[in-house]
Amino acid sequence: MTVPGAVVEVDRLVREFTVREPVPGRRLRRRARRVRAVDEMTFTVGPGEAVGYIGANGAGKSTTIKMLAGILVPTSGSVRTCGLEPIGERRTLSRRIGVVFGQRSQLWWDLPLSESFAILGAIHRLEPDALASRRAELVEELELADFWSTPVRQLSLGQRRRAEVAAALLHRPELVVLDEPTIGLDVLSKQRLREFLVHERRTRGTTLLLTTHDMGDVERLCERVLVVDHGRLAYDGTLSGLGATVAAERILVVDLAEPVADLQVPGTRHLGSEGEGVRQRLAFDPATTTAAAVLTAVQTRAEVRDLSVAEPDVEDVVRRLWARNRAVGAGGRPGSA
Template identity: 50%
Template sequence: MSDTSDGTGRASHPAGEVFIEVDEVEKVFEVRRKTGFLKRERRQVRAVDALSFTVARGEMVGYIGPNGAGKSTTIKMLTGILTPSGGRLRVAGIDPARERTRLAHRIGVVFGQRTTLWWDLPLIDSYRLTHRMYRIPDARYRENLDRLVELLSLESLLDVPVRQLSLGQRMRGDIVAALLHDPDVLYLDEPTIGLDVISKAKVRDFLRELNTERGTTVLLTTHDLQDIEQLCSRVMVIDHGRLVYDGPLAGLHEVGESERTLVVDLERELPPIDMGASARVVKVEGPRQWLAFPASESAAPLVARIAAEYPLLDLSVREPDIETVIAAMLYPTGDTPRPPSERTTA
């Protein structure tokens, strides 16, 4: 693992006010299922298990893990939607479950697969309703709306009903709605899911600027590794409700020994490219060859050497997806993932 640990098993992060504090938090759900004519089984599923971490004000942190790892459950507890079964949780010194209304004025939330906008209303009407709900001062509302709409290129869409917007347009619209009241922290759950390359770039550029210029704290959950690479200096990995990694993305690659792929198109079909220990050929298909190399290493030396020694036409670098990186870290021997922690009672 990387050397960013503070000695407690958690990564150190930039000095500053602790804004989010999660201390030994648990969330247990009770699930009932029918097992016979008159018999039911009751299971207690531990979605979050003794989870602890802190996030400083102004940090932008990636929060990733396999499906069902507990990411969304964590976000819902941080927003006050769910109450923890145990442990202590604070956001800006506020207990989310006890003071959800008060906390709502300090946070913004964007769920990639769900919208907070009113489906049949024009986009601008959703913003006007948000203005009233949060009781945003008129001058502040107009200033924020103008700035956000310009930055996310939504000027021509304000009078369009939300149901007529594309996914990328709606996502940008949701981000504006989440930021109109100047929240101190922004929770993003899959903010670029299903977006085209241009829309993704706009959203990423905007989030980077928001974090840099306004110091907004951002907690980002995503399955897109490029979101993490381009936005976050720190990444936390959760698996079956437990924090299993907290540090830089490069350290995650090192722990999991994940690999990137260099796709090389040559002028003609040739024997497998020999790069020694730097890379290995994993596939050859006519003049095209696929070379795997450590994700923590730069592709530049490989590219330069191949260009100098082989008749190169084109090449591209493919990044590993998040699931592959996490799987390599959690199950290095290819073992079957362990089942979630659960107790069963008749």
């Protein structure tokens, strides 16, 4: 399969691992078993797209990304990234993609952040003026100045995440792959990072592939969603289409000025109350109403002091999707919209 201009091309991609597990009743014996982490995966990502690649832990997301980056060799099938064969052209590919792995850092643990960026600039062969300009932009936009001279090992989780994203974007890659980019960030830092990624796509045409358990990230950053479960592609379409497919609900949590009886708001389900009715939880379907509409209805019944909206849980979305597929006789095979 060759798709002209595609940034990512995956065709019937398979990756298997051999695991050794205990033999029942034989404590010192182990037997080998082949596990298929990625199972006949096929999809493409076009230039400038923002794609959410979501699924439960162990679904095969990280394995797929490692094959896209040339870290793992596919068992069968084919993959091309930025028009290149990842394994055979890995060095060239590394200058055209930026990757942030959840458990793997590209920063030097004992060096100040500033020195890590100087080394990365040399690795990517950036001209001094280009490096200085890009570094200044990233420091300002991702608010790195306060810990720019601090060793990486002394940074908080949120500070490291912002620094990792900045490092992945330093050389202005065509494709950016981010694994849980907003984990550990406070609300304001999370919003700032999302705004910066939107700006990068709008001004540079950067292609974004995002793996996350935060559906808020997907909703605000991605136009398309790929759902993977047990190594198979379960859904490829829009986020709104996914919500309609699985009837994923959002939850509005309201803190009221004084206790009231359980709120009965049209278009919602009352999930529970705390503090004799001071805090109440209402579930609603985003395909049929909005958080703003629900809040307006609540305010006609009681004074609201604070609120929050909980996004659907990724594991719940995947579970509902596969339950639906089985119910319509798909036998657990992928669905799309």
